[in-house]
Amino acid sequence: MKSILKVKNLTMNFGGLRALHNLNISINKKEIAALIGPNGAGKTTFFNCITGIYKPSNGDILISPKGNNEKINGLKPNIITKKGLARTFQNIRLFTSMTALENIMVGCHCVTKAGVIGAILNNKSTKAEERLIIEKSYFILKELGLEIYVNELVTSLPYGAQKRLEIARALATEPFLLLLDEPAAGLNPQETNELDELILKIREQNDISILLIEHDMKLVMSLSDNIHVVDYGKKIGEGTPKEIRNNPAVIKAYLGEEVV
Amino acid sequence: MxxxxxxxxxxxxxxxxxxxxxxxxxxxxxxxxxxxxxxxxxxxxxxxxxxxxxxxxxxxxxxRPEKGKQTKKYQLFFLNNILHEKKIFFPVIILLSLFVLCFPYIFSMYQTNIMISALIYVMMGLGLNIVIGLAGLLDLGYVAFFAVGAYSYALLNYHYGLIFWIALPLGGILALIFGVILGYPVLRLRGDYLAIVTLGFGEIIRLVLENWNDFSFGPSGISNIPKPCFLGIDLSLQGTTKYLFYIIVGMVALTIFVTNRLQNSRIGRAWIALKDDEIACQAMGINKGKTKLRAFGLGAMWAGMGGVIFAAKTTFINPASFTIWESVIILCTVVLGGMGSITGVVLGALLLILLPEYLRAFSEFRMIIFGAVLVLMMVFRPGGIIKNVRRIYKFDPILEKNSVKNEVNS
Structure with a gap:
């Protein structure tokens, strides 16, 4: 298995607070990996470091979608997205004054290139590109079962649909690695089951790897090929769901003394 | 209850x-x-x-309609309805353009002059609409670009004898450059902080013009700015007024055309995304800095061209025409008309500039009415007179995959 994302000794300090401490994570092609850990363990900080929202204090983040290692730490978020890392957010961050379709169309931004002049003249290539964007966006919308909301403003969508729309928007950037920050938070059991299938389907159809942060253990255990556990910014365990379930350090971090 | x-x-x-x-x-x-x-x-x-x-x-x-919903209620609002129905839309446009074309022949020169000023504001309102309505950057120093346009025509004409038609695009380009210059240092700012910096920028431009006597002739301003001539022929006073009217009508039409194209383009969507959520916008691969600069530059350009026309209309400019008050009025036209909505901004600008002209009898109460109207607007129609309605895309349910139809509106 070839790894497409390698994180080496990633450290992130906020002043005197060390949120991440020498974290090593590697993700393989077409793998669904999960990042779990108690609240405040640094999971979202890890995401923010990878996607360029924070600049890591130390360590390397390497991507190799085509076998060539490329260092991406310190790059701006938009450039990292362009390189093929797309993410969703823990608390929904959709573009609220736009419709569902337009949200996905924004996601197509980094794979298209019409400029100001093209927009004003509306020439052939711009028209073709615009058409392509619309078709692609609608296709993704359908893939995620959101086509009934095409022209709805996103604020009027139900919560579950908004969560899925965020995934759809991230998919529109054509990533090789999709980072999902708590995709199942706030969903009911049935919606969570649907999400399970959806994530598997996304991996198959788009041929991408997925890294997810999740608290819903049932989802994590059934879905992931590999689980990374962090606590207080340190990695305390890694392995298949079965290994993690029996890892004493993980059990201690999650359940504390009750187990003993 | x-x-x-x-x-x-x-x-x-x-x-x-x-x-x-x-x-x-x-x-x-x-x-x-x-x-x-x-x-x-x-x-x-x-x-x-x-x-x-x-x-x-x-x-x-x-x-009051519920907040944040693109409801059917709004679409029932008849002006919106008119603009969505193609059958009504085209005759209305034709009638409107006929009326506009005949305007200087039907009404007196006084009315035409008022209309010219109002249309300059329409143009600037549409420009500011790009910056505020689409990109969500609160710019309180917008009048600075208006001044840049006006002074570039006045000075270039004074020193080099440049004619109106060359100065028009040049004023626009200069304003665009100034827009980018202002945009660069404020890339990191947002909201209130941005408003304060732009406010300062507007005042700096005005103070420089007022105090740099060698460059701008100070508070006494520049007079004898020539009106535009038609194919080298000098027209009578009445003729130039009519001519100017058609020029500004043309420019407004161009502005509407361009902003309409822009707002439903890739760039326009990036602007709106930037307004809604900066972090998510970057996570979508949108270059924040570039997008902001584009908005500042393209917004400023229209103010610059408006400035050139303003200088040509009044034939005399001095820094007193470019106070913060002008910025506030332009901002009000955008907010009152409806942020992001082109028809709204046009209507807002016309109302805000024409009403005080025709209601001179109440001029003492102008500020009170102005304030009251704005407060009432914020309570009852926070989206403006005509709220921006997002474009609707229609998909054929049977041949869904390959046939995409665009329904154009607003």
Whole structure:
């Protein structure tokens, strides 16, 4: 298995607070990996470091979608997205004054290139590109079962649909690695089951790897090929769901003394 | 809330008002004769008046459409409806353009002149609409670009004898450059901080123009700016007014055309994304800095061209025409008309500039009415007179995959 994302000794300090401490994570092609850990363990900080929202204090983040290692730490978020890392957010961050379709169309931004002049003249290539964007966006919308909301403003969508729309928007950037920050938070059991299938389907159809942060253990255990556990910014365990379930350090971090 | 409850609350409001106004409106002390005059009639008037106003207020609040929803209610609003129906849209446009073309022949020169000023504001409102309505960057120094345009025509003409038609695009380009220059240092700022910096920028430009005598002739300004000539022929005063009117109408049409194209393009969507959520916008691969600079530059360009036309119209400019007050008016046209909505901004600018002209009798109350209207707007129609409605994409349900139809609106 070839790894497409390698994180080496990633450290992130906020002043005197060390949120991440020498974290090593590697993700393989077409793998669904999960990042779990108690609240405040640094999971979202890890995401923010990878996607360029924070600049890591130390360590390397390497991507190799085509076998060539490329260092991406310190790059701006938009450039990292362009390189093929797309993410969703823990608390929904959709573009609220736009419709569902337009949200996905924004996601197509980094794979298209019409400029100001093209927009004003509306020439052939711009028209073709615009058409392509619309078709692609609608296709993704359908893939995620959101086509009934095409022209709805996103604020009027139900919560579950908004969560899925965020995934759809991230998919529109054509990533090789999709980072999902708590995709199942706030969903009911049935919606969570649907999400399970959806994530598997996304991996198959788009041929991408997925890294997810999740608290819903049932989802994590059934879905992931590999689980990374962090606590207080340190990695305390890694392995298949079965290994993690029996890892004493993980059990201690999650359940504390009750187990003993 | 039930009606009974509403009436009860309104009644309490009127009691409260009667109590509040009691000392001023009811008791009148005559200090000469040392007698107190009780004007009970005033109290009854205040009571009844505030009661009915309160009922009206409550009624309007009930009817207020819900926030944040692109509802069918809004689409019922007839102006929006007209603009969505192609059958109505085209005849309306044709009639409107016919009316506009005949305007200087139907109305007097005075009216035409007023209309020219109003249309300059329409143009600037549409420019500012890009910056505020689409990209969500609160720019309080917008008038600076207007000044850049006006002064670039005046000075280039004074020193090099440049004619209007060359100065027009040049003024636009210079304003665009200034827009980018302003945009660069404020890339990191947002909201209130951005507003303060742009406010400062606007004042800097004005102060420089006022104090740099060698460059801009200071407060005395520049006079004898030539009006545009038509194919080298100097027209009569009436002729140039008409000519200017058509020029500004053309420019407004161009502005509408361009901003409409822009707002539904890849760039326009990036602007709106930037307005809605900066972090998510970057996570979508949008270059924040570039997008902001584009908005600043393209917004400023229209103000620059508006400035050139303004200089040509008045033939005299000085820094007093470019105070912060102008920025505020342009901002009001955008907010009042409806942020992001082109028809709204056009209507807002026309209302805001033309009404004070025709209601000169009430000029003393202008500021009061102005303020009251803005407050009422914020309460009842926070989206502006005509709210921006997002484009609707129609998909054929049968051949879904390959046939995409665009329904164009607003």
């Amino acid at each position: 039930t009606i009974k409850n509403q009436i009860k609350k309104s009644f309490l409001v009127s009691l409260w008002f009667m109590f509040l106004t009691f000392p001023i409106l009811v008791i009148q002390v005559n200090t000469v004769e040392n007698v107190i005059k009780w004007r009970w009639l005033n109290m009854i008037g205040v009571g009844i008046g505030s009661f009915f106003l309160s009922i009206l207020w409550r009624y309007m609040l009930e009817k």
